[in-house]
Amino acid sequence: MQNINEIENLIKLISKLPGLGPKSAKRIVLKLINNRDELIKPMAKTLAEVYKNISRCRICGTLKVSSIECSYNDCKILEKKYDKICVVENISDQWSIEDSNIYKGYFHILGGTISSVGQRKEDLLINSLVERVNRDKIEEVILATSATVEGQTTAYYIQDSLKNSKAKVTKLAQGLPVGGEIESLDDGTLFSAFKNRSKINPNSK
Ligand SMILES: [Zn+2]
Numbered sequence: 001m002q003n004i005n006e007i008e009n010l011i012k013l014i015s016k017l018p019g020l021g022p023k024s025a026k027r028i029v030l031k032l033i034n035n036r037d038e039l040i041k042p043m044a045k046t047l048a049e050v051y052k053n054i055s056r057c058r059i060c061g062t063l064k065v066s067s068i069e070c071s072y073n074d075c076k077i078l079e080k081k082y083d084k085i086c087v088v089e090n091i092s093d094q095w096s097i098e099d100s101n102i103y104k105g106y107f108h109i110l111g112g113t114i115s116s117v118g119q120r121k122e123d124l125l126i127n128s129l130v131e132r133v134n135r136d137k138i139e140e141v142i143l144a145t146s147a148t149v150e151g152q153t154t155a156y157y158i159q160d161s162l163k164n165s166k167a168k169v170t171k172l173a174q175g176l177p178v179g180g181e182i183e184s185l186d187d188g189t190l191f192s193a194f195k196n197r198s199k200i201n202p203n204s205k
Pocket residue numbers: 057058059060061062070071072073075076
């Protein structure tokens with residue numbers, strides 16, 4: 001293979017995507033190059049638009065159009081639709097839970113875990129979670145972090161951050177496979193983990 005910088009760079013970038021290694025990255029790049037007008041051109045345009053217009057909400061962590069207020073989680077407006085909030089690590093976890101139809105309530109997306117590499121605690125939106133719980137008089141905070149050491153450390157840290165709030169804090173049932181990430185669970189496992197969640201702050205009602 002000749003060394004063409006542009007191609008090498010593209011392969012390197014694509015192989016950073018989840019589930020892709022250098023081999024599949026090469027196949028993708030070839031596919032792109034062979035379909036310049038159908039794939040590369042619209043993709044470059046769409047990527048630029050997403051970069052420019054889409055960002056994470058600094059309060060609830062969901063994805064939103066940068067120019068408008070976040071409305072998905074009612075995180076700015078005081079319109080109390082639900083009394084539960086489910087805390088997840090990533091947006092893909094929220095999507096899995098929504099798809100399974102087992103939960104109706106607000107979401108709060110941390111954007112990682114406390115011990116993830118390069119993750120700063122202050123970026124995890126834990127302060128804004130505590131503010132939302134108190135402001136919206138949330139009755140139950142469901143911690144749906146992964147059954148990994150990082151996920152459980154994060155859950156413990158959040159529980160501690162909420163110790164002065166009145167909300168009940170619950171955690172998904174231990175039926176989660178060890179190391180299990182929420183987004184990779186099937187609906188049945190997710191359902192029983194939700195159904196059998198347990199209270200972890202004894203002082204709440
Ligand atoms: Zn928001």
